[in-house]
Amino acid sequence: MSDRIEIRFAGFGGQGIALMGRLVGEVISLHEKGKQSVMTQSYGPESRGGASSCDVVIDTQTIDYPKSTEIDYFVVMSEEAYHKYIPRLKKGGIIFVEENLVTLDDQAKKASKIFKLPATAIAETLGSRLYANIAMLGFVCANTDLFSEEAFIQVMKAKVRARFIEKNLTAFEMGKNHK
Amino acid sequence: MSDRIEIRFAGFGGQGIALMGRLVGEVISLHEKGKQSVMTQSYGPESRGGASSCDVVIDTQTIDYPKSTEIDYFVVMSEEAYHKYIPRLKKGGIIFVEENLVTLDDQAKKASKIFKLPATAIAETLGSRLYANIAMLGFVCANTDLFSEEAFIQVMKAKVRARFIEKNLTAFEMGKNHK
Amino acid sequence: MSDNKENTPMVNTGEYFTSGNLAVAEGSLAAGCKFFGGYPITPSSEVAEHMSIKLPQTKGHFVQFEDEIASIASILGASWGGWKSMTATSGPGYSLMLENIGLGIMTETPCVIVNVQRAGPSTGLPTLVGQQDIQQARWGSHGDYEIIALSPNSVQECFDLAITAFNLAEEFRVPVTILMDETIGHMSEKLVIPEKEKIEIVNRKKPTDEADGHLPYKADEDLIPPMAVAGEGYNVITTGLTHDERGYPALEADAQKVLLTRLLDKIRKNKDKIIRLEEYMLDDAEFVIISFGISSRAAKGAVNLAREKGLKVGYLRLITIWPFPDERIAQIAEKVKAIFIAEINSGQVTKEVQRVVKGEAEVHGLLKLGGAIHTPSEIVEEIERRLK
Amino acid sequence: MSDNKENTPMVNTGEYFTSGNLAVAEGSLAAGCKFFGGYPITPSSEVAEHMSIKLPQTKGHFVQFEDEIASIASILGASWGGWKSMTATSGPGYSLMLENIGLGIMTETPCVIVNVQRAGPSTGLPTLVGQQDIQQARWGSHGDYEIIALSPNSVQECFDLAITAFNLAEEFRVPVTILMDETIGHMSEKLVIPEKEKIEIVNRKKPTDEADGHLPYKADEDLIPPMAVAGEGYNVITTGLTHDERGYPALEADAQKVLLTRLLDKIRKNKDKIIRLEEYMLDDAEFVIISFGISSRAAKGAVNLAREKGLKVGYLRLITIWPFPDERIAQIAEKVKAIFIAEINSGQVTKEVQRVVKGEAEVHGLLKLGGAIHTPSEIVEEIERRLK
Amino acid sequence: MTEEEIGLLEAEEHPLDGYLRKGRIPHIWCPGCSLGSVMTVIIEAIKETDIDPKNISVISGIGCTGRTAGYLNFDSFHTTHGRAIPFAIGLGLTDPNRKIIVISGDGDLASIGGNHLIHAARRNADITVICVNNFQYGMTGGQVGPTSYKGQFQTTAPYSNLEEPFNLPELVKSCGATYIARWTALDVRRVKESFVEAINHKGFSFVEVLGACPTTYGRRNQLREGIAILESFKERAVIEHGIDTEKVAISKEGPIIVGKFVDIHDKPTLTDNLLSIQRMATASKDKGA
Amino acid sequence: MTEEEIGLLEAEEHPLDGYLRKGRIPHIWCPGCSLGSVMTVIIEAIKETDIDPKNISVISGIGCTGRTAGYLNFDSFHTTHGRAIPFAIGLGLTDPNRKIIVISGDGDLASIGGNHLIHAARRNADITVICVNNFQYGMTGGQVGPTSYKGQFQTTAPYSNLEEPFNLPELVKSCGATYIARWTALDVRRVKESFVEAINHKGFSFVEVLGACPTTYGRRNQLREGIAILESFKERAVIEHGIDTEKVAISKEGPIIVGKFVDIHDKPTLTDNLLSIQRMATASKDKGA
Amino acid sequence: MNYSFNRKKKKAEWPAFVDIKEWKIITPEIHIISSRCKECRWCIEFCPEEILEISDEINEKGYHPPKLIEGKTFENCAECHFCELICPEFAIFVKKPVEEEEMKVE
Amino acid sequence: MNYSFNRKKKKAEWPAFVDIKEWKIITPEIHIISSRCKECRWCIEFCPEEILEISDEINEKGYHPPKLIEGKTFENCAECHFCELICPEFAIFVKKPVEEEEMKVE
Numbered sequence A, B: 001m002s003d004r005i006e007i008r009f010a011g012f013g014g015q016g017i018a019l020m021g022r023l024v025g026e027v028i029s030l031h032e033k034g035k036q037s038v039m040t041q042s043y044g045p046e047s048r049g050g051a052s053s054c055d056v057v058i059d060t061q062t063i064d065y066p067k068s069t070e071i072d073y074f075v076v077m078s079e080e081a082y083h084k085y086i087p088r089l090k091k092g093g094i095i096f097v098e099e100n101l102v103t104l105d106d107q108a109k110k111a112s113k114i115f116k117l118p119a120t121a122i123a124e125t126l127g128s129r130l131y132a133n134i135a136m137l138g139f140v141c142a143n144t145d146l147f148s149e150e151a152f153i154q155v156m157k158a159k160v161r162a163r164f165i166e167k168n169l170t171a172f173e174m175g176k177n178h179k
Numbered sequence C, D: 001m002s003d004n005k006e007n008t009p010m011v012n013t014g015e016y017f018t019s020g021n022l023a024v025a026e027g028s029l030a031a032g033c034k035f036f037g038g039y040p041i042t043p044s045s046e047v048a049e050h051m052s053i054k055l056p057q058t059k060g061h062f063v064q065f066e067d068e069i070a071s072i073a074s075i076l077g078a079s080w081g082g083w084k085s086m087t088a089t090s091g092p093g094y095s096l097m098l099e100n101i102g103l104g105i106m107t108e109t110p111c112v113i114v115n116v117q118r119a120g121p122s123t124g125l126p127t128l129v130g131q132q133d134i135q136q137a138r139w140g141s142h143g144d145y146e147i148i149a150l151s152p153n154s155v156q157e158c159f160d161l162a163i164t165a166f167n168l169a170e171e172f173r174v175p176v177t178i179l180m181d182e183t184i185g186h187m188s189e190k191l192v193i194p195e196k197e198k199i200e201i202v203n204r205k206k207p208t209d210e211a212d213g214h215l216p217y218k219a220d221e222d223l224i225p226p227m228a229v230a231g232e233g234y235n236v237i238t239t240g241l242t243h244d245e246r247g248y249p250a251l252e253a254d255a256q257k258v259l260l261t262r263l264l265d266k267i268r269k270n271k272d273k274i275i276r277l278e279e280y281m282l283d284d285a286e287f288v289i290i291s292f293g294i295s296s297r298a299a300k301g302a303v304n305l306a307r308e309k310g311l312k313v314g315y316l317r318l319i320t321i322w323p324f325p326d327e328r329i330a331q332i333a334e335k336v337k338a339i340f341i342a343e344i345n346s347g348q349v350t351k352e353v354q355r356v357v358k359g360e361a362e363v364h365g366l367l368k369l370g371g372a373i374h375t376p377s378e379i380v381e382e383i384e385r386r387l388k
Numbered sequence E, F: 001m002t003e004e005e006i007g008l009l010e011a012e013e014h015p016l017d018g019y020l021r022k023g024r025i026p027h028i029w030c031p032g033c034s035l036g037s038v039m040t041v042i043i044e045a046i047k048e049t050d051i052d053p054k055n056i057s058v059i060s061g062i063g064c065t066g067r068t069a070g071y072l073n074f075d076s077f078h079t080t081h082g083r084a085i086p087f088a089i090g091l092g093l094t095d096p097n098r099k100i101i102v103i104s105g106d107g108d109l110a111s112i113g114g115n116h117l118i119h120a121a122r123r124n125a126d127i128t129v130i131c132v133n134n135f136q137y138g139m140t141g142g143q144v145g146p147t148s149y150k151g152q153f154q155t156t157a158p159y160s161n162l163e164e165p166f167n168l169p170e171l172v173k174s175c176g177a178t179y180i181a182r183w184t185a186l187d188v189r190r191v192k193e194s195f196v197e198a199i200n201h202k203g204f205s206f207v208e209v210l211g212a213c214p215t216t217y218g219r220r221n222q223l224r225e226g227i228a229i230l231e232s233f234k235e236r237a238v239i240e241h242g243i244d245t246e247k248v249a250i251s252k253e254g255p256i257i258v259g260k261f262v263d264i265h266d267k268p269t270l271t272d273n274l275l276s277i278q279r280m281a282t283a284s285k286d287k288g289a
Numbered sequence G, H: 001m002n003y004s005f006n007r008k009k010k011k012a013e014w015p016a017f018v019d020i021k022e023w024k025i026i027t028p029e030i031h032i033i034s035s036r037c038k039e040c041r042w043c044i045e046f047c048p049e050e051i052l053e054i055s056d057e058i059n060e061k062g063y064h065p066p067k068l069i070e071g072k073t074f075e076n077c078a079e080c081h082f083c084e085l086i087c088p089e090f091a092i093f094v095k096k097p098v099e100e101e102e103m104k105v106e
């Protein structure tokens, strides 16, 4: 009945984790016909500068539980986050990992696929680590059929401040083209 | 079953109406064997300087309703109060009235007895209208068997400031002896 | 986002992916809200933040006051100035507002209060979900009263019910509370803001008689007095004291009876107009799950799950929580074996259902004590356990 | 009136003709109260006034604070300083105290709050009687909790229950509310203050373990943790946040569940120790009047009247209003035809009774909306009318 | 009563009756209470400003003074204890032409309402606050308050008050109030002038009127009648316009300094600021903010 | 990490760890937040006073600053938003030997708690109040507050704040505070000295510490890192002991005046007054009052 | 038209609190609503011309309203309106005679 | 015993905020709890002797704790404790060597 898909984005404060969820959520909600999505995130001072995570749940029907339970896609940008959430990855789920910041261990084996991206390094070539999240989303876009590139770019253009657009587009592109 | 007796004291602010109730209530509660009493009074700024009244309800058993309903003894010190409360006097009840401040009308006829005292004038002979209330209580004491003189004087001595005691005793005496 | 003519609602027609907090703010703007007086508190602060951006654009005012007490007092004042007004807070702030919510009830002042519930008591879990202020919304202020409280379960409904809340506030001249919860407030999903013409707006009834001799608290047949506001020449009058039709203090039991009876009845007798329910698979149901807010999403999921398992479960969602739908629940109770209430508190709606069903059906609370929401399967498991 | 040794209760043994407000103050002194933080409000101000005279005589402190919020906060502070503390207020003030009553519940701080009820909502009838804050005492603060509330119906009982209130507060580490009403507070009748030796005083349980490694929120079997106070070397800790046994914030659902369950259960599971009822003529009763506070005097009078008329009416008085005596009322409901509740509000205890009886008996509220009290004959007439 | 005997003309109506709500006189205030005088002066001041009565709103909190709003035949609001000011601010902001007059007691404004008072002054809210300071709580029967002076007796200061009172002009000055005056209730004509100035003032204006409360204050402090309190004001009041507010604290004895202390005109008010923000918002909205 | 590489000695424990509750470090404060520095200084100051730690109580309200109490290994009380002061007063009055330190944020103490602040100052309550002023509300994510200066951007001042902020030293002075100092968070050593003086002070002492909040304040005001805020303090701070507090208001630019502004010793405190009343009561009791 | 120059005191001798700026030229009338008077005596005590005193009359509430002192007339009234402003009961007020007011209207 | 006279700046040249009253005579030790450091750089920036800099090391949280600048030794430390007071993480502190402290105890 349900075509539920759960994505968890996780990393540390400052990596723009929530923005990843917000963009993906919006792309799916507003631009993927027949799909709904809900985005939830961790809040509050306890999560400032510390661990940060957010969930996007996608379904073709009303989403009755907005948080992740068994993660289908785990997009992980920090070691701490990896250890915290890997137990909740569904057997056969997919991992996207910032390869320089996370050392995978045995637990990753339950994944059916693991995609590795040096997102921060890519971002640094653009002048700031802040583009790592968008690079990662480009990589996710290329390797799944969660959302379309065109829709994503449209949403990003509307959400990101004009002066950062250019670099973000490049980051996305670089992530997308990473093999 | 019930030996309920209701007394209403009424007049205007400044006449010491509540004190009358408090003294009578205390005399009965603490000094009249087998009797209980409850005193209630009107409160608040609306009653300051305006009408003032208080009830003493006496019974041999627990008093289930602490306010007056059908007044047995109506001790009235102002015209306004007379008109306001005379309708609630029980047929056959007893009126004690400050005769110079109240003009009785037909409604007083339902009383079985009417006792008149020029309480204020008596008090003024003592130097202040403030003794009118105690003079009236002396008068009530003499003409009912609600409470004993000794007990009343004992209570009054405990409640009234030392320097006013003498005159209050005289006022009580004068009220008591009024014919 | 457009439109800034004075006193016209700001309707930012379009499709958005946004949070419940922003949606309730947008709904309020669309309802014509022009004044927000508030004080930040997690998890409601985004409502204030959004209003601080938008209200000045639509010639309204946003003021962050020194505390929640000032906030609620200010919105009552603004309402008497003729503006639709609101505040948003969470439990601790709502507790502080209670005295003046009472003033709003007594003076029949339309306004909207958003409570984005977090887990309590006291400071509790400021960033995590709770639904523990349900009974507080009903009973928190001293004295007797009836109020209206609504509870959305989606981002879209945050928008929709904000409009409903303002409409009910205006129609019944009463503060209306929107009982959100942290999850609804913070989660993002699709919001569609319709065109302005498609939004139905209710405004307070105005007096038509002469100012001279006008009786500001004389109600029409519907028990609601027309409302003149400041500056219209009616010399409006308010007091929190018991008052007569002139609005003069009337400090006696008789006046109290007349006034309070009307204040209670204007809600009680208009229940049909106020109560909104969502029903699902009730026709053949042997069991019912009653729920509201975020919990109701899992509850509805649980109904589907249970049906897959062959359990005849139905679903009733309280969109209006207060006044409570006594009659409908009593009807349902007669037909079903057991009623389950999924809520994130120690049984606040459960108690209410117990009162209403008068033993006609078993009543079970499926309770979580705060900080986490139900999953559909959890609910089904618990039902199965109880039915054994 | 005598005794001024430090930290010993002031027991002014003797017979008095005095008001409920003064009696509750005297009871508090006799219970060992040493700190009063308050703000005047009709009809409770005499409690403060009396304490302002007496407390300094017994080496305690009276402070009139700037408002009710400061007052309640101050008494929590004083309690953590090791002193028994209290405040007194009425509806509007109680509304303002609610947030910090929640803090008292969460931090398990013994203290006593007197609410001398006047008619509401809002400013209402400041000098006239109401019993409309019953549900507020239960639900007024945000979040879930259980509390203790007592309701005296005579001047003597104001004294007695003040002592009980302090004892329960100390035993269960919880703020206890004394729900008086204007009539009880202002009326005068006989008060007998017994000798000191005859007064049973309960003091909070103290820890016996070492300060090092002491877990301040680890409860004993009775669910109540021993309470060290400031200055004893335990480095006490409080927070309104959800916390663990160490008193450290634990911002997650699991900790919330553990803590809140205990806070609820320490009252729920100790109901037998807390609930006090007065029963009269219940054995053969076909009808029962349930009442409390000033209304219960008329209710008992009504029982006598009704019996004279041959009606088999019994009487149950709630001395403890919260926790509610569900079990006893359910038992009674099984045996009688109808239950009448005499109260001065729109049916606040009536609702509770309806919940509890589960349709086993008819339930009728004999309600007055404030400003006046029931007469016994009024009650009987109303019963006769309903029975027709 | 015959005019021959008293030599005065017996009247049925007072020239100000139209400014009072019908049927509300006699008011509840005690004989010898100066609140009626202050109310007279408010009306006279409003008349003098020539403001359209429709544009006047009067807001009170709770207390004897707080009953004032309810008597006045303007838009009038009797709110909750201490909350008149934020209610007034909300009301005022809905129309910049509306003149907002808050009148309440010392307890209402400076005790429970103290926070609103200082924040309103800080924001330079466009309201006139009239504080009738009778040194204690009249309505509830005479409890001590934050303006009770040292050595004063009240029901909750049975051994006398030892706390330092607020110096209200100094308090509101420290927060930025832009018009501050103080008079005694005897100075009716000057009170009126200050009211006129305060009402015409742009921004936060504060007028403290020292009131006579014989019933709950005077009685406990050797001033049993209103007249005795006014006489004591007459003896003790000293006019010092423009004096540093630090120097105007009131104690049991000695001079009571009255006058106009502060009158500043160029500070933007809360309304000014909010209108500026509207302009900024409209501008930046076009930029899609 | 090897000591060879960094040239510092790697330690396991900090000398002040014993003054912190076990297991509570790391605290929740952001990188570059000065609250940890202020906490260090509080401990150092308490150590220096030589007061028996048993007699120290620390009370906080709610906010980032308000989390301080909960970390400190004294009797410590995390109360509700704005209510630390009255809680502290109640606690303090139960034992005149108890030293009461309130530490909380500008929002907690001067916004919602403003009334308690001014009344505590008026009463000369025996408490030390440390206000960490980071110009806004950190905990809730950066809303404007009553110490936000004109031109400051915050989440609820998206077009910038136009309201005049409180000048806190002036505010508490106008109410009678008897010890008042202000420092920036960079002035750790002077902050410590002031804390020592404040704690030893009899009566109401108030120390304002201008704090660095990069996360919710700095980010929106071109001061993205804690270090930038401290640098700006370094540049702008000017010491002016004893200056009239009227002159120490803070604006967006220009000097920030710091120093010890008030230190008065002879005023009776709240405790003094209550003990006097006890004496009066005991005396009059014998007379049967 | 009555010009009244028979004031008891010169303006300069008046107590400061009276604080009047204009000076009457027409004999005014002093009105009273006796039933409202609560006998505070302020009009009497603070009248700068000292032309009022307490009367023997008693109103419904039991109070004695003020009266003109024997021998004083309205001409002695300075039309300062102080009694009117200070009266807390809206009981006393001073007006120009109606004809005069009407004259002004023309 | 090491007497250190090789301070970079005279005390008078130090920034005012350091505000130290006593002067060290024994070479102190600078300690760090690296895991606590959050790289605010305050110890580095505000050390009056300017002897610290950011290291390449990275702690569990991803921060770079401070290190001694190449060529600097503990002798360059003025023992002003400023780093210790300003460190918001209870991460850095300066102590006399243990032996010296013990000496003082005698």
Ligand SMILES: Cc1ncc(C[n+]2csc(CCOP(=O)(O)OP(=O)(O)O)c2C)c(N)n1
Residues within 6 Å of the ligand: D039, D040, D041, D042, D068, D092, D093, D096, E062, E063, E064, E065, E066, E080, E081, E104, E105, E106, E107, E108, E109, E132, E134, E136, E137, E138, E139, E140, E145
């Ligand atoms: C929340 C609340 N607390 C307390 C009261 C009781 N109360 C009514 S008026 C008042 C004080 C009145 O003093 P003030 O403001 O000085 O006015 P006054 O009567 O002296 O003119 C108080 C404490 C109340 N109505 N509401």
Ligand SMILES: Cc1ncc(C[n+]2csc(CCOP(=O)(O)OP(=O)(O)O)c2C)c(N)n1
Residues within 6 Å of the ligand: C039, C040, C041, C042, C068, C092, C093, C096, F062, F063, F064, F065, F066, F080, F081, F104, F105, F106, F107, F108, F109, F132, F134, F136, F137, F138, F139, F140, F145
């Ligand atoms: C009654 C209440 N209202 C609002 C809040 C939300 N709240 C928590 S902390 C805070 C303000 C914090 O600001 P401040 O006191 O300056 O401390 P900071 O975080 O800046 O150190 C607010 C508004 C609350 N907890 N309780």
Ligand code: SF4
Residues within 6 Å of the ligand: B045, B048, E028, E029, E030, E032, E033, E034, E035, E064, E065, E134, E138, E139, E212, E213, E214, E215, E216, E217
């Ligand atoms: S109590 Fe005082 S202030 Fe109140 S009306 Fe009476 S005299 Fe006036």
Ligand code: SF4
Residues within 6 Å of the ligand: A045, A048, F028, F029, F030, F032, F033, F034, F035, F064, F065, F134, F138, F139, F212, F213, F214, F215, F216, F217
């Ligand atoms: S938000 Fe600001 S005040 Fe709060 S911890 Fe972070 S930096 Fe510090």
Ligand code: SF4
Residues within 6 Å of the ligand: G030, G043, G046, G047, G048, G049, G050, G051, G052, G076, G077, G078, G079, G080, G081, G082, G083, G084, G094
């Ligand atoms: S107007 Fe009144 S106060 Fe003035 S002189 Fe005439 S009577 Fe006297």
Ligand code: SF4
Residues within 6 Å of the ligand: G036, G037, G038, G039, G040, G041, G042, G043, G044, G065, G066, G083, G086, G087, G088, G089, G090, G091, G092
């Ligand atoms: S001032 Fe007014 S109330 Fe007072 S005595 Fe004169 S007329 Fe009567």
Ligand code: SF4
Residues within 6 Å of the ligand: H030, H043, H046, H047, H048, H049, H050, H051, H052, H076, H077, H078, H079, H080, H081, H082, H083, H084, H094
């Ligand atoms: S103690 Fe710290 S700050 Fe001072 S000189 Fe040494 S390293 Fe630098």
Ligand code: SF4
Residues within 6 Å of the ligand: H036, H037, H038, H039, H040, H041, H042, H043, H044, H065, H066, H083, H086, H087, H088, H089, H090, H091, H092
């Ligand atoms: S001051 Fe502390 S936290 Fe900051 S860089 Fe230095 S050691 Fe690290």
Ligand SMILES: [Mg+2]
Residues within 6 Å of the ligand: E063, E105, E106, E107, E132, E133, E134, E135, E136, E137, E138
């Ligand atoms: Mg007052």
Ligand SMILES: [Mg+2]
Residues within 6 Å of the ligand: F063, F105, F106, F107, F132, F133, F134, F135, F136, F137, F138
């Ligand atoms: Mg702050």
